[in-house]
Amino acid sequence: MNLMNRLDFRTTPLDRRTLRSSVPRVSVDISDAVAAVGPLITDVRERGRTAVLEYTRRFDQVELESVRVPAEALGRSLAELDPNIRASLEESIARARRVAAADRREPSTTEFDGDGTVTTRWLPVDRVGLYVPGGLAVYPSTVVMNVVPAQEAGVPSLAIASPPQSDGLPHPTVLAAAALLGVEEVWAMGGAQAIAALAYGFDDGEDLEPVDLITGPGNAYVAAAKATVRSVVGIDSVAGPTEIIILADDTADPGFVAADLISQAEHDPLAAAVLVTDSEQLATAVESQLAVQVPAAEHAERITEALSGQQSGIILVADLDAGVAVLNAYAGEHVELLVRNPEAVVDRVTSGGSIFLGSHSPVALGDYCSGSNHVLPTMGTASHASALGVQSFLKGSQIIDYPPEALHKVADHIISLANEEALPAHGAAVAMRFGTEEGVR
Missing domain, CATH: 3.40.50.1980 (Nitrogenase molybdenum iron protein domain)
Incomplete structure (x- = not known):
């Protein structure tokens, strides 16, 4: 057969x-998972760390004294890491960093008649939460694939969340990978409660600042939690x-x-x-x-x-x-x-x-x-979505600088289009700059 x-x-x-x-x-179909995690997310938003501790006890059967991983545990995990695994991680990091560095985007400026300019610039997201799953396997490679492009994008603040093992800490190889990459903020929390905590933060007993973007894979409940909080923070995808x-x-x-x-x-x-x-x-x-x-x-x-x-x-x-x-x-x-x-x-x-x-x-x-990234679009979304990369951690904005002569050249066009859309105040805002209420001569 x-x-x-x-x-x-x-x-x-x-x-x-x-x-x-x-x-x-x-x-x-994550609709059932979305319904299941909704009350949990609300609970974490309202009760913060206390709720995270309770859900960790319930789902992971681990009693935590501290959610944040101590610096000593990160250092110890790296010091005790098998030399062969360390060498492999270092090679993976080096290759991923070379590819990511080549993906950096530079600002560009377009000039128009009359010295009008539009400059497109790319700035890193201020703070990112990186989720590293536990479950059926250990994923230090996910640490590499998420952290390296964020660092190459210039993200100034990174926080990793990963489920605790029986000793109250994430898997030691995950911690070692974080330490190897210089990430100092790691939290021992997993599942939907980790996603909620990253999105909303908490300050009861320990301080977790909310993030602007959450990336990283996970099970159906993690995916459902990301789908639920994406009105509050950015996410990479619902994978x-x-x-x-x-x-x-x-x-x-x-x-x-x-x-x-x-x-x-x-x-x-x-x-x-x-x-x-x-x-x-x-x-x-x-x-x-x-x-x-x-x-x-x-x-x-x-x-x-x-x-x-x-x-x-x-x-x-x-x-x-x-x-x-x-x-x-x-x-x-x-x-x-x-x-x-x-x-x-x-x-x-x-x-x-x-x-x-x-x-x-x-x-x-x-x-x-x-050197490529293994955080990729699934479920047919590669028809329009991309691999995680430097661009995933950048936000674009455009700077418009038009002196009077440049605005004068397009003023009548603005007024015509504004009137066509029944938004005359738009046109008036331009016309008044040239001492007229209608067209510009």
Whole structure:
């Protein structure tokens, strides 16, 4: 019995409406989670740290004396970090920093007749809250992916929140990663209560200043909390489970394809793993590889659930063009091109969070050490959204500077448009500067 469902798209119309409704997709409805976290968020907003302590006791079964992680614990975690893990984190940080530094935006000025100018400038957000999940795994890489672009954007104030372990502190590797990056403010709190605390802050017993932006992944309750507080603070996204979609032809190594599908499936039972191919022979070979590799994996049960779910599958297409159409309709978080000439295909893939070319650029590379960011749009939102990056932590504003001559050149246009929109006071505000109530001569 094959682990993944097969879908035959060889005669399926390739229009966007048909493909979007046909590709496998996880069914995620956070409305119940939103309803569940609403009272919790209100409680944290009203009772602050006291509420956070109570929810931590209830959900994490941890009794905290202090929510803020002491500096000594950060230093100790870094000092005790395995040298190999430290070296790996340092390499990941260095590569991510090089890519992020190249993404910095510079101000630009446009000049018009009469010396009028519009300058677009980019300033960092003042304060950012970075959420690092616990749960099924430990994620020091998430610390790197969130902190580095924020630092390169010039964010002056960073606070990390991560769930406490049984000792009352976040995972020591998460703390070590924070210390390695020079982040001194870390809070031992997780779930929806952490998101609420970052959004509203508290000052009862300890002082947590509210943030302007919250980034970082989490479970359905974290996503629901972010969706709820986004009227108060900015958020990066309301992310769904991780996903990978691979376009492969008869040149692809079926063992590599299977391994890459498994690598994302081990994140979560709801993780999506999709193979698109015009080769039935490859599809069969990948199924055979899955039958061998999955039982041998440490998280075989979780992987099996993800690969056999409705969100995963092997899609047969008529040719490479049809495969590209499926990729763009799917708009996946991670896209792999395991085809004969990926460089010739990549420009045609217009919707994808990160696109990995060839047999030696697996998604696992992007998760840790490619220099790219692994906080990516999911659930088809790569059709319009972007990876987390320097730009995510910048706010743009425009500075308008028009001397009298420059305003005079467009005054009549302003008055005409204002009158057309039945907003005559707009036109009058311009006309009076030139001593007239109607047009400008």
